Amino acid sequence: MLAIRKATDSLEEEELRAYLRLILVQIERMKEEGAAPNTAITGLIELYDGLIALPDKKRIVWDPAPACTHVHIVIGDSFAGSMKQALKGLGWEEAHKLIVLRENYAIGPLADLDSPAGRTARSEWFGDNIMNGLEAYSTYEDEYMVLLGKLEQIPEQAELVVWTTRNACEQAGMRYALHLLRHKPNPLSVYDACAICEALYNRPDAITRYRHSGELPPSKLQAALVRMDGSGRLSGTDIAKLIEEWRAIAEQTGTLRIWRDGAVIGVPADYYDSYLLDKLDRLKPPAGDRGFLRSARLIGEALGYCEQYVGDEYFEYRLRTLIYNGVLEIKGVPAAMRFYSVRRKR
Structure with a gap:
C-alpha cells in the first residue's frame, strides 16, 4: 500500500485520469472474455508494474x-x-x-x-x-x-x-x-x-x-x-x-x-489524553452498542476541535495507549481506527 500511495501521489491529475481509463478498459475486457481473462489480467499487471516503477525514477531525477x-x-x-x-x-x-x-x-x-x-x-x-x-x-x-x-x-x-x-x-x-x-x-x-x-x-x-x-x-x-x-x-x-x-x-x-507564544515547545506524550477522554464522555454512542463509540468518530471529533495541528495518527496512538493502560475498553481489532470502538472501562 505504501508503494501504491507513493506511485499515485507523484502523478498529476491528468495522469491519474489516464491510468484510470486504462484500468477500466482492462476490466471491460475481463468482463467480455468471461472465464478466460488472461489478456486483461496480463495488461493490468503490466500497468501496475509500470506505475510502481515510475515514482522512483521521478523522485531520484530532479533536474x-x-x-x-x-x-x-x-x-x-x-x-x-x-x-x-x-x-x-x-x-x-x-x-x-x-x-x-x-x-x-x-x-x-x-x-x-x-x-x-x-x-x-x-x-x-x-x-x-x-x-x-x-x-x-x-x-x-x-x-x-x-x-x-x-x-x-x-x-x-x-x-x-x-x-x-x-x-x-x-x-x-x-x-x-x-x-x-x-x-x-x-x-x-x-x-x-x-x-x-x-x-x-x-x-x-x-x-x-x-x-x-x-x-x-x-x-x-x-x-x-x-x-x-x-x-x-x-x-x-x-x-x-x-x-x-x-x-x-x-x-x-x-x-x-x-x-505556543511564537515557539515550538515540547509537551508530555499524554498531553492530549484528558482531551480525548473528555470528547469521549461528551459524544453519544449509537443506541444498542453497549456504550461503545467508533474510534474513527472520536478521533475525527478531536481533530475538528483541537486548536493545534497534531494529526490523526497521534490521537490514534494515544487512544491505543489508553486501552493498553486499562483506562478504556475495546470492541473490535485495532488494525485501523475504523475497525474498533472504545468506551470507559467499567
Missing part, C-alpha cells in the same frame, strides 16, 4: 530547468498537492519548482537527524507507535538521501521560498529546512500562506482560521503566491537564529510538540 527562478519548500503532502495546482494555474510550473518535506515534525524524536542513528531512532519510534508507521518509514533512509540530492541540485540563481504557518509541524519543519539549506548561497524567504489568505478573505461576519497550510485550496494559494513581495526575505542573522532554534527543538527529549 530544475536552467530558467528556474524559485524553489518552493513545503511541509506535508497535502500542502504540496495544492501548491502544485496553484503554480500550474498561474503558469509558473516551469520557473517555480517544488521540494516537499513529507514528515510530521510535531511528533516523534528529532535528535541527530543528520546521522543514520538519529534517523533510525525516529523510524523505529514510528514503527513502534504509529499505525502503519513501520511501512511509512521503511524507506526513510532512501527518501532522506533523495531529499539531500534535490537540495544539492538547486540552481544558484533560484530564490528559495520556505512556507510555514502557526503549527509545530510546519514551524519545526521550516527550521529544519533552513538547517538543511545552511550552506546554500541562494536568497531565502519565509512566507505564511494561511496568514496571507486570512488577511485577504476574512470579513467580520465570515472568519476562517487555518490550522495548517494543507487546508488552503489552490485558488486561494494562488493569491498568496502573487503577493510574494520580498517582505519575507531573511537576513543571515535571521537564518542563523532559526537554525539555532531548530537545534534546540531537536534536543528536546519528548515526542510531542505544540506551537
Whole structure:
C-alpha cells in the first residue's frame, strides 16, 4: 500500500485520469472474455508494474530547468498537492519548482537527524507507535538521501521560498529546512500562506482560521503566491537564529510538540489524553452498542476541535495507549481506527 500511495501521489491529475481509463478498459475486457481473462489480467499487471516503477525514477531525477527562478519548500503532502495546482494555474510550473518535506515534525524524536542513528531512532519510534508507521518509514533512509540530492541540485540563481504557518509541524519543519539549506548561497524567504489568505478573505461576519497550510485550496494559494513581495526575505542573522532554534527543538527529549507564544515547545506524550477522554464522555454512542463509540468518530471529533495541528495518527496512538493502560475498553481489532470502538472501562 505504501508503494501504491507513493506511485499515485507523484502523478498529476491528468495522469491519474489516464491510468484510470486504462484500468477500466482492462476490466471491460475481463468482463467480455468471461472465464478466460488472461489478456486483461496480463495488461493490468503490466500497468501496475509500470506505475510502481515510475515514482522512483521521478523522485531520484530532479533536474530544475536552467530558467528556474524559485524553489518552493513545503511541509506535508497535502500542502504540496495544492501548491502544485496553484503554480500550474498561474503558469509558473516551469520557473517555480517544488521540494516537499513529507514528515510530521510535531511528533516523534528529532535528535541527530543528520546521522543514520538519529534517523533510525525516529523510524523505529514510528514503527513502534504509529499505525502503519513501520511501512511509512521503511524507506526513510532512501527518501532522506533523495531529499539531500534535490537540495544539492538547486540552481544558484533560484530564490528559495520556505512556507510555514502557526503549527509545530510546519514551524519545526521550516527550521529544519533552513538547517538543511545552511550552506546554500541562494536568497531565502519565509512566507505564511494561511496568514496571507486570512488577511485577504476574512470579513467580520465570515472568519476562517487555518490550522495548517494543507487546508488552503489552490485558488486561494494562488493569491498568496502573487503577493510574494520580498517582505519575507531573511537576513543571515535571521537564518542563523532559526537554525539555532531548530537545534534546540531537536534536543528536546519528548515526542510531542505544540506551537505556543511564537515557539515550538515540547509537551508530555499524554498531553492530549484528558482531551480525548473528555470528547469521549461528551459524544453519544449509537443506541444498542453497549456504550461503545467508533474510534474513527472520536478521533475525527478531536481533530475538528483541537486548536493545534497534531494529526490523526497521534490521537490514534494515544487512544491505543489508553486501552493498553486499562483506562478504556475495546470492541473490535485495532488494525485501523475504523475497525474498533472504545468506551470507559467499567
